[in-house]
Amino acid sequence: MSTFSESLLVAVGLIVHLDPHLTGIVLLSLRVSLTATLVAALIGLPLGAWIAVSRFPGRDALIAVLNAMMGLPPVVVGLVIYLLLSRAGPLGSWGLLFTPTAMVIAQTVLIAPILAALSRQVIADAWTEYREQLTSLGATPFGGALTLLWDTRYSLATVLLAGFGRAIAEVGAVIIVGGNIDGVTRVMTTTIALETSKGDLPLALGLGTTLIALTLILNLAAQATKSWARARFG
């Protein structure tokens, strides 16, 4: 208990004084996970919308696979990306292993299925409601999908948060493809894992606190934006 409270005090000190080491780690975490969320959104949202409004053979199977992929174990994703990017791997010549880019790729692979599966559900529900009206107005399924992507924007914002939350909190994939190199690929979660095993509990706890606080602030901001926009646009 005393270890905990002491560590917490030191942790607060690190945060309050914007310790450069800690700040660097936090910023890299944000950069990697926000980029991954953005890239995954560019892939996942249109994919989800397209699956929601189109009918083709094997659609049900694809939905089942997509839903199952929401539970991909990060270490397995990390391992696969590692094998692809390692020097002997098919993409080894890109030289991306142990770089932040490799971490972005791994997190993108991890959360794109989440964004696709959740947005498919959101848009499929909306399509049930809008289909006849949009068809009557002359919208094609493709145009309808784009319309619904915009019209369900508040629900999709929550979907994006779910993806970002998964990305910034995972440790298994980034530690394998990033290598946890100090100053290069060390992010909050990998640092927490490392410092805990080394016994530097204040830094680990400081990062843990920051991680939770960041997630909380982001969700509060999103919630506020959402209620404001709902009041404004219905």
Place this chain on the structure above:
Amino acid sequence: MADARRRGLPIIARNVRVARGDATLLDDVDVTIPADERTFILGPNGSGKSTLLRVLHGLQRPTAGEVLWGGAATHPSGQAMVFQRPVMLRRSAAGNLRYALALSGVRGAEAERRIDEALGEVGLRHLRRRAARALSGGEQQRLALARAWSLAPEVLFLDEPTASLDPSATRAVEDIVRDIHARGTTIVMTTHNLAQAKRLADSIVFLHGGRVTEHTPAEKFFRAPRSREAQTLLEGERL
């Protein structure tokens, strides 16, 4: 002008059958919707009114039989539909009209002119910037009519547009339907409100059990319905 506007009329349904699973929703339906009239589709609940409306609008493909719009089997543009529950996008009132106009290729100054005119027609000009989904049920239905009005359709389909509205909102909707018709739009509408049909209809298509039992001028229908089913419904209303 009149000829150009009449490319999709009359609408002719021939031997139309619609089945969903084991249920037959429409059977052996032959009906002609002539230009310029206000045709009302009446019938008890579950008689297939909405299904017939959707078939005539091309939203639902018949299981058997065919629908011809002005002699062609391809669904024409120049139709609009107002649903029982208006579906509005998460945009402003004007934004909803702008979206519909853009889909039919009307943009820019012409679109803005039509939006202003249509919102004025339904008395919603002062709410043009409001979120469409924040409007009341009656206002949303008037907005749906404004959306239809702005498209200047050749035919307007209405599926029980006043079913969930109070009397004053219902009257407002009826007035707008009258205005849209007066501007040269053919009206095809379902209702279970016989008094409303009496007020607005030129002719009545009566459905029972998915079949058309009669198609007669409204005045004649309400005076002396030919089919027994229609007689039963009218007598039930008088009680």
